[in-house]
Amino acid sequence: MIDPVTRREFLGAVGATAAITTLPRFLTAADMTPKEPWFTHAYRRAVIDMHIPDWDPAFLSKFDPNRYADMLVKSHAQSIVCYCQSHVGLFNYPTKVGRQHQAFAGRNIMQEMIDACHKRDIAVQLYTSLIFDRTAADDHPEWRMRTWDGKIQGEGGRHGVLCINSPYREYVRSFVTEISQNFNFEGIRFDMTFWPWLCFCEHCQKRFDAEVGGEIPKTINWFDEKWVAFQRRRESWLVEFAKIATDTVREHRPSATVEHQASTFPLNWMFGVTAPLAAQNDFLQGDFYGDALQGSFVRKLLENLTPKRPFGYETSFSVSLADHTARKSTALLEAKASAAIADHAAFIFIDAIDPVGTVNPNPHERMGQVFEKLMPYYDQLGGERVRDIAIYYSPESKLSFFGNGKPVASPDTSDTHTSASMQAARRILEAHLPLGVVTKQSLLEWQAAYKGLPEDERGDAFDKDELPGLKGVRVLVLASVNMLDADESDAIRDWVRMGGRLYASAGTSIVDTRGRVNKDFQLADVFGVSLVEPYWSDRPRFLAPTQAGSKLFIDFDADYPAFCTQFGPKIKVRSDAHVLATTTLPWPAPKPSQFASIHSNPPWTKTEEPELVRNSFGRGQVIFSASPIEMVETLGDTFTQLVKSLLPTPHFAVEAPKCVEVTLFEQPDRNRAVLALVNFQKELPNIPINGINVVLRPGRTTSRIVQLPSGTEMKRSLREDGTVSFASPKLETLQMFAIEYPTSA
């Protein structure tokens, strides 16, 4: 996490001469459960930030490993991210390759911390900060990231940021080796494995010249193959760097898990984080500070990308990382921890140590109360999410084309793909439909399985939902996917042809991940439309429903159409697709002083240009929207109606306010499914909600529905259409139910 560290000169060289103690004699938490790695049961985890310098002898002078570990017992944390080193770059043990924190001179406090935690049966993930390393940056200015004009990136700030293409990477290899060889730990967390800025240092320039050719461009242009090649290099260089750290741990301590901080997966292109980075982790875990929607979206994304489960959803105990003392309310912590439970994720809270080394007991007491209340739910978790609808997320698309032409000195980091995806997610979640997130790997996995079947068996396998990758997905949402490759388009085409339902918007499939602009949509045949002219910046116009689309536009009609200022191409209908809405142009306002109505430019010229089109392709159905209407507040209901029209028989339908999220997980090993309702209101504490009716379409016989963890049986109503419904008891923050199936014997 990015945690402010006061920038100070680190005075004098601190000799690291003390020998490292030989290691341990006891069983670790991992050893006690040899078949199952520590994290599979650790749903309650803690981080105690310890980014403290040593220029003042008071710093960390009062640190006591036993009191530190006692706090974790208080909070019921099953694991701790335990600081071995920090953004400051000082080590908490007598290192031979770096510099030890002065407060611990002559002591191996790291070992004492590990011992104290293991004694209390708390799994230890050792923390190290990559790239952000104040000490290394001060000692080696030649390793630091550089701006386009050769200045040190971030000069004058608190952080020292190193370039992964410089010899810094060998320093990382040496300290990760030292840590892995000398300590017995369950896992290691590498923080900050991302690009905070663009780097133009000599090492990056040299690699770019060798691998791409010439100089790194100084202008951002996503249609310039050279610029895009630089971005793709940044992404692959980052994976290569992460692999150095990961492989070093796996070589010297193969039993330990490895994890690189994963909060960057939904962050914009600058961070350079794409799906291949996930393979350098055993599981993903990331810290997030946004609202209920952000949390919900990122959990579904991490669930898709994580190599193993559970993944972790992490947030600070304090109101923000920059505020050392402000405490999040118990109600907010409970809502966040409950939302993590509903997504079957581990929940991690971050506390920060005081500069002198004391740990404030309050966060641990408060988290202890929250975890105590939620404790009976943790045994209920696991299984596979039911996701009738999946957002297709493309990490190569985390950008906006209207940023083209900006100099690298002031880069545009807006990201229309993530914004559109999150707004689409919000509307689907608010409509209480089963939602997941998928990425390219899911798609290609599905296609490989599909192509592995004889042609005459493919339709049957699709109908029976037997194919992995997109298992259970009925509707795929491509929300303004800025860059899409031919192999992705090809797999999507196969999937729709077999019966998949697709919603796609804006410039999806015009540009590929090399920055090449196609003359038409790669998916033109699937969408049923062709490109007339791409528009990458805002284009005010009205969307006028046609007869065929009138039911989708509740508040609008042809005379009073819906206003939209979003970007999006001009299109023409290509086949016998149905046009659901057309463009009406606003009054043109030829001069700033001229108007038809003083406050607005009302609808003026009706056109036949299509805006919203429905197409049949193979056995599938497609809706294409020229603008990302998922981002238009007044068209939210229209978007929801469109998605519902693609999904006539969802696995559940719930009548509840928008603040309630519903999730469903199949647990075949327990012969049941688990449904969760989470209440997460903007103003907390939550107002309890009564009278929520849940309608399930399980597609099989159910024997009982019971409330968890109480085991109270719910009264079910069975209907002829195969649905089963029940009324939830009062929902405060979390309700969970098991839908039990009869035993086949």
Ligand SMILES: [Zn+2]
């Ligand atoms: Zn560099």
